[in-house]
Amino acid sequence: MKLGAFSISLTVKDIQKSKEFYEKLGFSPLGGDLKMNYLIMKNENAIIGLFQGMFENNIITFNPGWDENAKELKQFDDVRVIQKDLKSNGVELIQECDETTKGAASIILTDPDGNSILIDQHR
Numbered sequence: 001m002k003l004g005a006f007s008i009s010l011t012v013k014d015i016q017k018s019k020e021f022y023e024k025l026g027f028s029p030l031g032g033d034l035k036m037n038y039l040i041m042k043n044e045n046a047i048i049g050l051f052q053g054m055f056e057n058n059i060i061t062f063n064p065g066w067d068e069n070a071k072e073l074k075q076f077d078d079v080r081v082i083q084k085d086l087k088s089n090g091v092e093l094i095q096e097c098d099e100t101t102k103g104a105a106s107i108i109l110t111d112p113d114g115n116s117i118l119i120d121q122h123r
Contacts, residue, residue: 001085002077003062003119005070007040007047015039015052022048031070042068057116064121072123079105079121 012018027041037052065076080099097105106120
């Protein structure tokens with residue numbers, strides 16, 4: 001199963017302060033919009049998303065169809081295929097996508113310790 005680019009999505013109290021902190025750790029902006037209260041930052045292959053006021057807890061995120069530079073991959077496992085595989089292996093999904101559609105879609109599951117995992121396909 002190919003899950004795509006990995007990142008951690010962090011819920012932050014003050015996105016500007018968080019941006020400045022992570023810049024001190026060597027991260028630089030890759031995408032997002034501070035005015036919209038989210039920013040994607042990168043340091044080598046490490047990717048973090050900073051999100052202010054969008055969700056309660058930190059989320060492990062995978063993006064099928066993207067590499068770690070948010071560049072489109074020619075070959076990847078569609079989120080609907082991943083969903084079918086997970087369900088066939090007995091993994092309970094918190095949020096499912098419509099398997100009759102194409103393009104952007106996402107699913108959410110939790111690991112045994114309650115960590116949220118978002119598999120979010122943008123194309």
